Amino acid sequence: MEITYSLEPRLAAEEFIDVLRRSTLAERRPVENVSRIAGMLQNAGVIVTARTSDSLLIGVSRAITDFSYCTYLSDLAVDDAFQRQGIGRALLRKTHEVAGLNTTLILLSAPKAQTYYPHVGMEKHDQCWIIRES
Secondary structure, eight states: OEEEHHHHHHHHHHHHHHHHHHHHSSGGGGGOOOOHHHHHHOOSEEEEEETTTTOOOOEEEEEOOSSSSSSEEEEEEGGGGGOOOSSHHHHHHHHHHHOOOOOOEOOOOOOGGGGGGHHTTTTOOOOOOOOOOO
């Protein structure tokens, strides 16, 4: 099966929500709030998609970056039916290439993905702090 990776800065919120639901990421994203999802997409610096030959969206990487120092990978979602085929790894690589390989790629892992990221060459970092949304 041929998979095409593209930059899609104008990805539709409904299509993004659909792939989030077909992955495990919808559990931790406001998929019931279309306008908030649209804002997440509109304000992202890099959106890389993976599509099948019939244009089905099967993966998305969404990042916020300054293109100089750091890139925060906010979302990495791959349709459950297409996982374990290297799609996530390719989305990570392409996102980092677009944002700049000179940037540090940073992400907060979903609980179920803790074992995935070392497998694709990322190292664990224990010094993360957050203020949760109110």
